[in-house]
Amino acid sequence: MANRPAGTLYRGKLGMWSWVLHRITGVGIYFFLLVHILDTALVRVSPEAYNSVVASYKTTIVGLAEIGLVGAILFHGFNGIRVMLIDFWRKGAKYQNQMFWVVLVIWVILMAGFVPRQLMHIFGA
Amino acid sequence: MAIVIEQPDAPRSRKGAQWEKRAWIFMRISGVILIFLIIGHLLVNLVLPERGVKAIDFAFVAGKWASPFWQVYDGLILWLALIHGTNGMRTLVNDYSEREWLRKALNVTLWVVAAALILLGTLVITTFDPCIDPNVHNYLPDLVCKG
Numbered sequence: 001m002a003n004r005p006a007g008t009l010y011r012g013k014l015g016m017w018s019w020v021l022h023r024i025t026g027v028g029i030y031f032f033l034l035v036h037i038l039d040t041a042l043v044r045v046s047p048e049a050y051n052s053v054v055a056s057y058k059t060t061i062v063g064l065a066e067i068g069l070v071g072a073i074l075f076h077g078f079n080g081i082r083v084m085l086i087d088f089w090r091k092g093a094k095y096q097n098q099m100f101w102v103v104l105v106i107w108v109i110l111m112a113g114f115v116p117r118q119l120m121h122i123f124g125a
Numbered sequence: 126m127a128i129v130i131e132q133p134d135a136p137r138s139r140k141g142a143q144w145e146k147r148a149w150i151f152m153r154i155s156g157v158i159l160i161f162l163i164i165g166h167l168l169v170n171l172v173l174p175e176r177g178v179k180a181i182d183f184a185f186v187a188g189k190w191a192s193p194f195w196q197v198y199d200g201l202i203l204w205l206a207l208i209h210g211t212n213g214m215r216t217l218v219n220d221y222s223e224r225e226w227l228r229k230a231l232n233v234t235l236w237v238v239a240a241a242l243i244l245l246g247t248l249v250i251t252t253f254d255p256c257i258d259p260n261v262h263n264y265l266p267d268l269v270c271k272g
Contacts, residue, residue: 070167
């Protein structure tokens with residue numbers, strides 16, 4: 001095709017993929033939230049009930065999955081700020097691509113802080 | 126049944142438009158607040174304590190909720206995150222469900238679940254009683270338990 005559309009804010013390229021990622025991370029966080037409210041509610045039942053369920057959070061597999069959860073939360077949060085800047089900042093739409101990379105850099109920095117700490121906790125004594 | 130495609134420029138009812146606008150504004154306000162609340166939540170529960178996630182147990186929760194600050198903090202996350210998440214899910218349901226009855230059923234389910242969990246969570250935070258643990262005085266020595 002001679003004249004392929006160059007992609008717009010929401011079609012093709014980064015604008016679309018960040019939107020897709022925002023939706024996927026949002027759904028993931030939503031279902032975790034439902035589970036997390038229910039497991040925390042067990043403190044109203046008995047210390048044993050709560051402790052036995054929270055023990056599953058301390059296993060290696062859930063500890064690693066938690067890295068995915070925190071990654072999803074941080075992306076969703078900072079991309080959410082990008083969405084708001086597109087909405088409210090006069091130059092937001094113009095710089096939406098660059099802002100996506102800023103979101104990614106902030107994400108990498110925060111994850112670089114979180115992941116080693118979490119691995120220490122999971123695999124530490 | 127024939128699929129009816131609405132005219133894209135057909136005006137919404139005034140009431141419907143108002144509601145959607147409020148939902149749109151709520152997503153942005155709650156989103157900003159949630160970023161701070163949840164990063165704080167992750168720091169205090171997962172990152173800063175010596176043993177991280179492994180330090181979390183009934184005593185840890187009892188210690189936090191002994192302070193009204195953390196009760197309000199966790200209550201705020203509960204309300205804001207659940208309404209924010211439910212409204213986000215509503216957006217996806219409206220986008221992707223093709224059958225009208227299914228769309229309505231899913232949306233009703235979403236709000237029923239949200240109302241039930243907000244009620245449950247709020248009751249858990251406000252009626253939490255650390256005294257159900259017989260060993261409570263090992264970690265909350267000043268606590269007075271009745272009976």
